[in-house]
Structures are given as structure tokens and as C-alpha cells.
Amino acid sequence: MSSTIALEANGLSKSFPGVKALDRVNLRLMSGETHALMGENGAGKSTLIKILTGVHRPDEGALSVAGSIADIHSPAAAMHAGIGVVHQERNVIRGFTVGENIVMSRMPRRGPRVDWPAVRREAKRCLALLDLELDPDTPMARLSSAQTQLVEIARGLYTETSILLLDEPTASISDNEADRLFRVVRRLTEQGTAVLFVSHKLEEVFAHCDTVSVLRDGRSVLESEPLSAHSRDEIVDVMVGRSLAALEVPERAVDRSRPPVLELSDVDTASGHRGVSLELRSGEILGLYGLVGAGRTELARAVLGLDRVTSGSVHVRGARVSIRSVRQALESYRIGYVTENRKEEGVFLAQSVTRNVAITVWSRLERMLGYVSTKSERALVQKYVTELDIRISGQRQLVGQLSGGNQQKVSLAKWLAAKTEILIIDEPTVGIDVRTKRSFYDLIWKLADDGLAILLISSDLAEMITLADRIAVMDRFAITGEVENSHDYDEMSQSIIRLIHGHAAVT
């Protein structure tokens, strides 16, 4: 091939407080190729995309575009360098029209004025590329989520780019719509555009990509290799990392004769679950696996009383319950939830460790007139700091200053302090580096051994196979099957992926 290097990244590193998101990552994009970038959640794909588009700056490493060093310090600079992007999150302005959203990065203008006819014309042109019949004057707020995603794609096609980055563009659109996108991609690559395609869908990658790079835990594990040289199994293996999957798993004995502490029978919810049934016993770790958007967190919301259960029944310790609020879930039924959004929902970054852990037990500690004695608070918190081995300089330290792993332990500690008996843990190790992960696994096993019933939500397959005793697979708001975990990675990944994709097994 006579293609040239469109974009090259050498030794990119990027750290965020508490986690090394990228560690000396390399990438080489050739003009005219479709290059797949793969990796599990938290592998560093989004960070890489954000560096290439000027949202983040790398701590180390260099970028060059078309052979010369490029300083991409802002999204505007990225656009200037000819890098176009379709972001994963749908970042649209709901108050604007479709047309204005598409052309926002470079408004057609006449002097200081917006050239509205040109806005409509340009928007129509981009929409037509995707065979979309959408009036550019439609208010953005009126679109469905798939339409919004398509507009986001149309926006990426607006400016002439020599490099196009597509960050999971097909996550929420139909196959039909995805096909149209791939037709456009093919036309662009024929014209010499380099396309970087981030996707979880192996089918798509193998059908449409030429080259592949894989990230795992922030490192390059496959660097710009021809896709034809690899089988699907090989790609999945390097993505997941067999070494981690093969972690030593402790001998666990769960007494299955005991009655379940949490039992869902044929539950429908307001958020869209249909006929969900689950049983969870104390001392057991039940994994709930599924792709992002499968409805796992939403199920947790329903159990906690945040979303309505519309039919079916929920039993806690044998008694039928109807939970109306998180407070009731905690105080009456001892159910806790460790959120996946640690920084936003799990901890108070600007508060001390003491406050963060003790928040769930204030009502228990309070004496007359709501007075909480600092001494009793500190004593209680110290117990969990020691038990969970939270590394802090002192209880007064602000949680915002801790590493991601320690923040997560604080987020977990408050539920232990509240003496929960059923704990839902959602994506426990997202944004936590490999070394800390292992200590977290040990902790979760220990909690289960101490009699806690744990519902573990994770999209990390290796983590699931390492931790869970049983794995329930969820797809599109329904449980598609349940498997006993043999901890044999090959066997388990096969059967789980089969449960997600129905009969279409990965071969």
C-alpha cells in the first residue's frame, strides 16, 4: 500500500489522581485505513481519544500529524490539525436546532453574522451522507437517543478531516443505521481519510476494519497490527488479559440450603425490566454481567426503591417488601449500594474521611437533640479504616486527596458501618489500577465470607469470572441466563458471551 502515516502517537502517558490512565501508549494511523481501537472499560480508550482531540494533554509523549509534530492543546487545535471526532457521550445542545448542532464547530458566517441558509444547507449535506431525512430546523430536544447519536455522527462528517475518530458510534443505533455509517466510512477511507474506530462489537470490527490496536489497563498490548493476522479469540484474550483471569481464587463454600435473603420473582420495573428473577443468599457473591446499558444499574435502582417495581415480587429475608426509598432500604432492610460513579455519588470529596464513613450511622450515634459525639464517630470509623486497610494520613484528611482505590474503600466503608446485610456493588474497580484491584478482590471475598450477601455488577468479564460464585447475564433489561462459575476463563467467557448474543456464538 502506498499510504502514508496520518497520525502517530509515541509513548503517551497520562495520569489522573490515583490512577495511571495511559502508560506509554503508541498508535500509528495510516491514511486510507480503518483502524480498530479495542479494550475493556477503563482500559484507556477514552483517555486516548481525549488526548488526540485536545481535551486532555498528555503528561509525556509526542503526537505527530502527517509527519510533523503537532501540539494539540485544545479541541480547536485538533480541528485545525484536521482531526474530526464523534464522541461517545452525546454532547449536544438541546436548546439548539439539529442544523446548528451539526455546524457548531465552524459556524458558516457573513462577517459577525450567522449565515443561516448556509447552516441549513451544510447540515442537510451532512445528514444526506447518512441518508437521514431530518429537517435541520428540528429542535434537538425532540430527537430520540438514536437520532441524537446520528446527529453526533453527522457533526463529525461536517468538516473536512484527514483523520476521523469514532468513539463507539454504534452503541445506540440500529444495525441498519450502522450500515449507513460504514458506507460513509468506506467512502472516506477510499478518499484517503484515516479512521480510528473504537468499538466493543467484534462483529463490526472484523467486518469493517483493517488494522487493530488493543489497550489493557492503560498499556498497548497490540500495536497497529493487521486484523487479518488475528482471530477473534486472540483479540478477546489480549483485551481481557488471561493473566488476570487466572488469578488465584480462594476456596469458597456457599451454603445453598439456606433460604435467600434477597429474592426477586418475575419483576417488571418502570425503567423497563421484564420478568427478572434472582436469588441471593448470605455469604454469596452473585454477579450481574451485561454490556453497558443492559439495565443492571437500573435493576439496582429498583431494588433500592428509586424506581418503581410494577409487577412481580421482592422478598427480603422471606418477607415480601415494597421499598419506597433508599433510606427505607437501608434502615428497614439493611440493603446498601456502592455506586459506580464514585466521585459524583459515592463520596463527598471535600469532606473528611470521618464524615464520609459516618454519614450512614449518624442516626444511630446521635444522642439528645441530634448531637453526635465526635469521639464515638471517630472510634466507629477507625474500625473500618483498619479493617479495609484504607491508607490515610488521618481521619481528618479530605477524601478528595485520596487515591481512587482508597476513595472506593471509603465509599464501601460507609455501608459496612451501617451494618448492611445485602450489598450491591456496582463496577467496583472502574478507574482503579491493576495493583489495587487485587486487594479489592480480597476484600470482597472477605466480606462475603463474613456473611454479607453481595450482588456484584460489572462489565469487566475477567473480574466477574474471578469474583462471582454465580453469574446472571442481563441483556436489554431481561435476565438471559444464569451460570455457575467454574472460574475456568475459556469456558465461562464462551457461555456468558453466548448468553448475551443468543445463539450467535463467538467463534
Add this chain to the structure above:
Amino acid sequence: MKRSTLAFLKSQNLTLAAIVIVGAALIGITSGGGFFNPISTRTFFLFLAVPILIGLAQMITLSVGQLNLAVGAIGGFSACFAGVLVADLGLPAWIGGLAAVLVGGIAGLLNGWLVVATRINGFIVTLATMTILTGVQYGLVGTRTISSTAWQPIVDLGKASVLGVPVIFWIALIVALLLSFAFGHTVTGRRLLASGGNSVAAQLAGISNDRSVIIAHAASGLLCGVAAFVTLASLSGVNQSVGGDWLLPSFAAPIIGGVSLVGGSVAVLGTVLASTILRLVDSARAEFQLAPSWVNFVVGAVVLGTVALGRVREAQDARRNAPPPASLSTRPELTPVGDPK
């Protein structure tokens, strides 16, 4: 034009316009037509200019998701500064008038720069500059009132009318028209709205949110300066109390007019109409010699009612077309870009 006519009919502007007409008619009838005599209408429009200008000044900061507590302080300070320049230092009246507008703009620019440079919340920044400027204003004029005779040419302008309506009011209307054009049809205006509507999306489209914040505060201050100029033209003098009662109406007008408090929207016509309604309330008070505290009571209640109604409408909209929330929080998906996830 057809699009904007349609939008007018659909929006709450129609309701506001109806309230203006009915309210004016009621006051007119109960006052036995006295409200419609030329002197009364003149006074009505003369003192409508400042409410419109400060309402628009607040609207601009709200459009980018900021607010400006210093509206009254900037206006009062600019007016007194100009008064001192002309009356004490003997500068020509027009220089003083121009200085009032410019000083307002500079104060606003400073607000914006402080918000961006320090990353301190705009509420705190403008609260601080409000306090500082109010202090400086007092330092400038103390307890005296500087008589407007010192800037007679500006006072003459304040007395002039075109088509039976005070020139002062035309100034406010022209400012409103310019703003309407700026937000509707200029790239800068659309960028401000983009920043206010979704700062992450704006950033990813290469728009500088910092720039939007600075421009918005500067423009807001500039309008406060224009309001100070109008004050010089319409009052018999300036003293330390000028601007002291501007804060509530400056928020009331855009909020009643339909501007979202979280940013991303403007409503120029709505703000003008809402200012007119507030002015009518004030006229009614004067007409029927009610206690001034009633005006505050009514304005406060109307603001609260409007915001509550807006919330209800928002909740209805959300219920109609929102996908199930993917996370536990009910906040909109506005994670800061600097945050790894």
C-alpha cells in the same frame, strides 16, 4: 419573519403582553383615565428604561449560566463616578456620560476576568465586587446628592421625546433590539448560548467557555453603564442610593420573561415585557398610594410563582421524553471534562 411570528404566538410572550395590556387598562380605568394623560405616560416610559436595561444585563449573564449580583452596584458606581467627573472635576457632560457607560463595561469585564482567572463561583465574585463598588460609590459621594444641573445637556436629552416617547426609552429599546440580533444571528451570541446550554459540548466544538463568560460579564456591565447614563438623564441628581434597589428587578424581569436560570437561553422580548409588568405594579402603587413594601411583596411572589411553574413544566417535559436514568443521580449528565472516567 414568519418563524419568529409563530414562535411569538407559542411562547409565554403572548401571556405577558396580555398582562401588560389588561394591567394598563385596569390602572387607566380605575384612575379615571389619568394614567393615560401625556405626562403620566411620559413618566411611565421614562422610568421603564432602567428596569429594561438591568433586566437585560442580568439576562446576558444568565445566558451563559452565570449571574451578576453587582448589577446595581456597577450602575450606581458608574453614575456617581460620572457625576464626580462632571460636577467636581469640571469635565464636559458628554465625557461624563461616556465614562459612565465605559466604567460599567470595565467593571463587568473585571467580574468576568475574576470568575475565569480564579475559578471562584460567579455568585461569590459578584457578591464581592458588589460590596466593594457600593463602598467606593459611598466614598465618592458620601451623603451628598450631586445635582444633575452639572450635566444639563444629558438632562435635556432625558427630557426630549421622539414620537411622544422619551428618547431614554428608545435607547433601552434599541439596546434590546441589538441584543436580540446579537443572540439570534451573530456567531458570538450563538457561542454564548452554546456555552450556557452545554459547556462540555461547546468545549468539544472548539468554543472557549472562558471567553463566553468574560464576554457575558463585560456586556452585562456595559448595560449597567447604559442604565447609569439613563439615570443621569432622568433623575434630578445622583447619590449613594442609586442602584441600591436594582437587584431584585434585574432578576425578576428575565425570570418572569422566560430565561432559564441554568443558562443556554435568552428571552429579550420576554424580559422587556416582564419589566413593563413590574413597572405597571409600581405605577399602580403610586396611583393608589399603597405602601412601597407591597411592590416588593408582589414582585417576590410573582418571581417565586414563575420559577415554580417553570419547574413543573420542566418535569413534565422530562417525563415525556427522557430515557430511563442510567445512574443513581438525577442530575443532568454534565460531568466536567477534566474528570477521568
